[in-house]
Amino acid sequence: MGADFAHLHVHTEYSLLDGFSRTKKLVQQAKAQGMQHLAITDHGAMYGAIEFYKACKAGGINPIIGIEAYLTEDMHDHSRRFSDDYHHLLLLAKNNTGYYNLLKLTTIANTEGWHLRPRIDKKVLEKYSEGLFVTSSCLSGEIPKKLLKEQIDEAYKMANWYRDVFGPEHFYLEIQEHHGIFEDNQPSPQGQLNQLLYRMHKELDIPMVVTNDLHYVDAHDAASHDVLLCVQTGKQLSTPKRMKFDSSEYYLKSPEEMARLFPDLPDAIINSVRIAEQCSVNPLAYKAQLPNYTIPPEYSSQKDYLHALCVGGVKERFGEMTEKIEKQLNYEIDMIAEKGFVPYFLIEWDFVNYARSHGIRCSARGSAAGSLMAYTLGITNVNPLRYQLPFERFFNTERADMPDIDMDFPDDRREEVIEYVAHKYGEDCVAQMVTFNTMAAKASVKDVARVMGEQEIGDRITRLIPTGPNVTLQKSLDGVKELNDLYKGNGVAQEIIDQALKLEGAVRTTGVHAAGVIVANEALEHFVPLQLRDPKDPRKGRITQYEQAHLEEWLAESYGVIVYQDQVLFIGVNLAGFSWGKVNKFRKALSKKKMDEVEGYKGDFIEGCVKNGVKQDIAEQLFTLILPFGGYGFNKAHAASYAVVAFYTAYLKANYTAEFMAATMTTEASDAKKIANAIAECRRMDVEVLGPDVNKSDRSFTVEGGGVRGRSLQVTGRFLHARRSQVRG
Ligand SMILES: [Zn+2]
Ligand SMILES: [Zn+2]
Numbered sequence: 001m002g003a004d005f006a007h008l009h010v011h012t013e014y015s016l017l018d019g020f021s022r023t024k025k026l027v028q029q030a031k032a033q034g035m036q037h038l039a040i041t042d043h044g045a046m047y048g049a050i051e052f053y054k055a056c057k058a059g060g061i062n063p064i065i066g067i068e069a070y071l072t073e074d075m076h077d078h079s080r081r082f083s084d085d086y087h088h089l090l091l092l093a094k095n096n097t098g099y100y101n102l103l104k105l106t107t108i109a110n111t112e113g114w115h116l117r118p119r120i121d122k123k124v125l126e127k128y129s130e131g132l133f134v135t136s137s138c139l140s141g142e143i144p145k146k147l148l149k150e151q152i153d154e155a156y157k158m159a160n161w162y163r164d165v166f167g168p169e170h171f172y173l174e175i176q177e178h179h180g181i182f183e184d185n186q187p188s189p190q191g192q193l194n195q196l197l198y199r200m201h202k203e204l205d206i207p208m209v210v211t212n213d214l215h216y217v218d219a220h221d222a223a224s225h226d227v228l229l230c231v232q233t234g235k236q237l238s239t240p241k242r243m244k245f246d247s248s249e250y251y252l253k254s255p256e257e258m259a260r261l262f263p264d265l266p267d268a269i270i271n272s273v274r275i276a277e278q279c280s281v282n283p284l285a286y287k288a289q290l291p292n293y294t295i296p297p298e299y300s301s302q303k304d305y306l307h308a309l310c311v312g313g314v315k316e317r318f319g320e321m322t323e324k325i326e327k328q329l330n331y332e333i334d335m336i337a338e339k340g341f342v343p344y345f346l347i348e349w350d351f352v353n354y355a356r357s358h359g360i361r362c363s364a365r366g367s368a369a370g371s372l373m374a375y376t377l378g379i380t381n382v383n384p385l386r387y388q389l390p391f392e393r394f395f396n397t398e399r400a401d402m403p404d405i406d407m408d409f410p411d412d413r414r415e416e417v418i419e420y421v422a423h424k425y426g427e428d429c430v431a432q433m434v435t436f437n438t439m440a441a442k443a444s445v446k447d448v449a450r451v452m453g454e455q456e457i458g459d460r461i462t463r464l465i466p467t468g469p470n471v472t473l474q475k476s477l478d479g480v481k482e483l484n485d486l487y488k489g490n491g492v493a494q495e496i497i498d499q500a501l502k503l504e505g506a507v508r509t510t511g512v513h514a515a516g517v518i519v520a521n522e523a524l525e526h527f528v529p530l531q532l533r534d535p536k537d538p539r540k541g542r543i544t545q546y547e548q549a550h551l552e553e554w555l556a557e558s559y560g561v562i563v564y565q566d567q568v569l570f571i572g573v574n575l576a577g578f579s580w581g582k583v584n585k586f587r588k589a590l591s592k593k594k595m596d597e598v599e600g601y602k603g604d605f606i607e608g609c610v611k612n613g614v615k616q617d618i619a620e621q622l623f624t625l626i627l628p629f630g631g632y633g634f635n636k637a638h639a640a641s642y643a644v645v646a647f648y649t650a651y652l653k654a655n656y657t658a659e660f661m662a663a664t665m666t667t668e669a670s671d672a673k674k675i676a677n678a679i680a681e682c683r684r685m686d687v688e689v690l691g692p693d694v695n696k697s698d699r700s701f702t703v704e705g706g707g708v709r710g711r712s713l714q715v716t717g718r719f720l721h722a723r724r725s726q727v728r729g
Helices: 023-032 049-058 096-110 122-127 142-148 152-166 190-204 219-233 255-261 266-278 302-318 323-338 342-357 366-370 372-376 414-425 441-452 455-464 473-479 481-489 491-503 565-574 580-591 595-611 616-632 636-655 657-667 672-684 714-728
Strands: 037-043 062-072 086-093 132-135 171-175 208-210 363-365 406-408 430-438 507-519 530-532 542-544 702-704 707-709
Touching: 023 037, 023 049, 037 049, 037 086, 037 266, 049 062, 062 096, 062 266, 086 096, 086 142, 096 122, 096 132, 096 530, 122 152, 132 152, 142 152, 142 190, 152 171, 152 190, 171 190, 171 266, 190 208, 208 266, 219 441, 219 491, 255 266, 302 323, 302 342, 302 372, 323 342, 323 372, 342 372, 342 414, 363 366, 363 636, 366 372, 366 636, 414 430, 414 507, 441 455, 441 473, 441 491, 455 481, 455 491, 473 481, 473 491, 481 491, 507 542, 565 580, 565 616, 565 636, 580 595, 595 616, 636 657, 657 672, 657 702, 657 707
Parallel strands: 037 062, 132 171, 171 208, 430 542
Antiparallel strands: 062 086, 086 132, 363 406, 430 507, 530 542, 702 707
16 A cells, blocks of 8 residues: 555546536545545636635645646637647646636636637746646647657757746656547557657656546546537537547546556656645635725715715605614614725615616615615615614624625616626726536436437436426436336436436536626736636626625525524524624524534523523523524515515506516516416406517517507517618618
8 A cells, every 4th residue: 555646637527518527526535545635627717626625625635726728829819710729738836826827827818818719828828837837738738749740859849948937846747548549449649658758758857747637536437428528519429430538547546546557657656746745725815805986085984975875865765864763874884884894885885876877776685684774875675674674684793704785687787787887996807707507407318318319218308307496307206206117117218317317417518697796906817717708709798717605595495484584583682692693603503404503502592591581491492492493484684675576566567467467578588488377367367468460569568458469579570670760760
């Protein structure tokens, strides 16, 4: 035993549809095999870096952050129709300087260098080479390609370039062995390449390092990875000459397996650990600041300005200031100011004010409705004093993180608000957030069936999978008898479902987060990798490659069980004498059903209650009563915010029925099922639904003589629009 090895060349599922390793499994397995270090080197992007970093830290593994970049001659050359003139290049961050250089390189590759894929060139690589390890990379690296073409001099020149630029202690020749056999039964040239690299190592005195180009965790995941490749390339498993890996050895091999691959190169094996031991990064070390909000010169401080805005809002909301309002307002403003979040509220107020003054409806949801300040600033529409909503549920002095206000904007005008914010704080300082689309139950079945050329059975299976949120394939198998019967009685169906079960939940594509916008007081590329929102149109702005954790605390499942979490909070504070910070932690433990943690509060809770004059047995009873509430209790502030919106819409539906239904149908136009429901609802309410009419229809559903007129089909719609604008013109 005693074999020691670190995997430095690792593709995760964020190598989109080329990697099949899920971070959690990867880290667990590495740990189980006794490894202390692990790298992430996805193709051209850093989507998985933060998740990977956190998982490694939690699993007691040293996380090494890197990328396998695409290197091209001139990244500004976008002229080629096919981009096959690129090489793979493995880069690893040695320290935080290296990490920030990786961010820069990734951002540049995904913006300036983007041409069918994210590319960098040597010019930019030289500029951002500090703090990075670099290797000669896999068979697709530029040095390996030259060596195999017997252009030895050029290969040596390249090697010298890397050594000069990155420093001799940071450049390694990468040795791999996957025992690949090509489709025509030819062995992979890897063995031949290793010989050439070994010679280079001797002649130029460049150290070697062994890696395994891993794309999945277990050896038996190779089949799933192959299916994934077919999904990506739009091919079937049976397609001849499709892109395919040359062996099934691209998995997380144990240190012993790695050592066995190269019994004569113990130094190149142990170099993996030597490199890993030098790598130490913390991507979470840097905290960006909120943008500075410029206030009118007549105010002496941001706090004064915020106060003045609130006082102005009081007039609008309440008519006049009362002692109660003033007291609560000052209490909130002082607390916010103490924590340094005055700019946060000024920024929030500013874009809400912009939206309102441009006729864009908006409303905050969630616990922000507990803030009187937010109400007077127009951020929320619920008076917290009237509904007794606690401010401390939203914000309290023991809370370290930023307040969390979720704003709703109408889909068709959200863009205007984002543009306003980008313009105000600088395009460089604002980006939308990336989101990762994962394979859902039905989609994974569809993909697998298509790849296997068994669409018909695939359709039969997907029809049996229920629709709706939280549907998983396993739950469907357990819950739908017909599906289970099909699975048991049909070999092909079973094969499809087994494979789909493995693919389900894997990251498939990236998208733009509908609501997440990041704003900072400096260029975002300083601390987060960015990419173009639409590679075909660089003007359309940029998105991050990191998905920010979003605090969605609300339990959508609390159908009808109206027990507010806030009641638990009030009991904790008023009876048990908990602080707001403590009671919020207690509530969180409850709602996450962390019962060990919850039990930990029991002693304090009962003791506190007794101190406040509650009898011991009653206090114990109270504690056991709270337990089941926590898991299902609803946030009252959230309920109140939605109740107000529900009231508005109910009023409109009751008093302007046809208009309401026409607007609803226009919004849901792309969803045939919802339109069918809406038509049924119109019938129920005696609102006539008229079919589309070339002469009368518009591009949206319209009101006509008390009924709803169907919108014109898209083609005629465009035609009509053109004709009408001609008439007008
Ligand atoms: Zn590669
Ligand atoms: Zn690779």
